[in-house]
Amino acid sequence: MAHIVITGAGQAGAALAARLRALEFPGDITLIGAEPVPPYQRPPLSKKYLLGELPLERLFLRPEEFYAENAIALRLGQRVDGIDPTAKTVTLGEEVLSYDQLALTTGAPARRLPAALGGDLPGVHVVRSLADVDTMAPEFRKGARVLIVGGGYIGLEAAAVAASKGLHVTLIEAADRILQRVAAPETSAWFAALHRGHGVDLRESTALVRLTGDDRVRHADLTDGTTLEVDFVIAGIGIAPATDLAETAGLACDGGIVVDEFGQTSLPGIWAAGDCAAQPCRGTRLRLESVQNAIDQAEAVAANMLGADKPYRPQPWFWSDQYDVKLQIAGLNRGYDHVIMRPGARDGSLSHWYFQGETLLAVDAMNDPRAYMIGKRLIENEISPKPESLADPDSDLRALLP
Structure with missing residues (x-):
């Protein structure tokens, strides 16, 4: 029976394993994580969990019994030491594990001060x-x-x-x-x-x-x-993609593990998703450090591992919570040449709209969920409103939608 091994039990690894079962993959799945706890959410760590407003069990992405119930072998507190792409094996200490397909969801550790x-x-x-x-x-x-x-x-x-x-x-x-x-x-x-x-x-x-x-x-x-x-x-000086394992195995890496639009690495049978993956996006190659991308890309990779042959087209969005402010970001602002500021309907709410010429690239919305949602839909549908219509606080944002 076919065996899929996933190394890295973060958001992407957990999403990939769950999606394989949802797509009725009948073979064996092994999910390997270096941490001694089941896959959990990272964003709340620096927010509600640190504030003491979120208990540990609510961090977990799924109850631990989910993995047993779905025949996902969860190997916690273990680290893959090496990959042999020719033999199709991974090494965990003294143990050698065979695979038919391998997914790297190794994430990106924090950079430390020298x-x-x-x-x-x-x-x-x-x-x-x-x-x-x-x-x-x-x-x-x-x-x-x-x-x-x-x-x-x-x-x-x-x-x-x-x-x-x-x-x-x-x-x-x-x-x-x-x-x-x-x-x-x-x-x-x-x-x-x-x-x-x-x-x-x-x-x-x-x-x-x-x-x-x-x-x-x-x-x-x-x-x-x-x-x-x-x-x-x-x-808080950023993160660096975990590529050591991939590089040692001979996979192409360039600011991350290089993947194509399907999530396939440079070697057959090996895939990558999440913060470690450098993927095609809007004419360039980049890593998208977000929960949304980790889940969406991992689920796309799961389908492609099973033969879907469907390109993954990322639609970036992000968020950050600071004090009583929720910042929501849609799109990528790379290459912008001017920014339109628009006051929100509520006191203190505001949005910044990024343009390259006449093309809308991204929006930053501070306590302005309406601006965020409308901006996100515009960007996903490649619709660029006139900048002057955004600059007018009395204009109706909803009228910009098709």
Whole structure:
């Protein structure tokens, strides 16, 4: 009987296994995860779970019995050490497991601060896994001093949680503005004002020189010439795709595991999905770091493993929760040349619409779900309204839809 092995038990791996069974794959499925817990949601880790508003069991994507009931062999606390594409085997310690098809859903671990900067000191944390958050949670004591390195979404979400719990928060960003890689200056400025309004000492154009301390991190030297006393540090400096296993096996990698529009890697019988996969998208190749893409791509790969031969066309959307603000993003803003700002119907709600010439690329909606939903539908249907119609706050967004 055919055997499909999935290495990586995150959102993509779990979705792929479940989809195979939903499509009535009759063979064996083995889902291998390095963590000792069943597949779980990552986004709430830096939000509701860290705030103590979400119990552990509600993090799990499915009850553990789901896997047994659907004949999915869940191998937890185990790591694939090697792949032999010729023999069609994977190695787990001393065990060799044969496969007919293999899916890599290995994800993307958090980047850590270099040891040369003091990143290996006790009290220096990252936010990526359940173990990461459980380790740092006791540090979140009212009045504690935390330094957050990095002004991307993870850093900003951690800052929001810390400030909400009464900590003294300093956030530094080496670039001249937060969210520089993913958002327009207008969105960056809006969120900078939001965090400063909640008491965060937000310093842009400021980098870390070094962390120091004897038994644990105690001080942080910054490029603005200041030295901070700190109780702990969070590094929010991005993630890096887990490609070591693929590279050693001879798979093509370029900023991720290279896949085609079907999710097939450069070697037959091996597929990839989720944060580790560099896929074709809108004339380029990129990784989409989102729950939505992990699920959608994994489900498409599951179908293609069973012969569907159907291209996956990503429709990117993302979100971030900070304080009482929900940021919702539709589309990809790469290549934009101007941004239209539109006030929302509610106080404090706002949306930023990204255009390249006359073409709508993306929308950032802050507490404005209507703008987000309409923008998402417009982008998915490749409809670009006139920028002036968006700039007029009295115009009806719904009239833009077909």
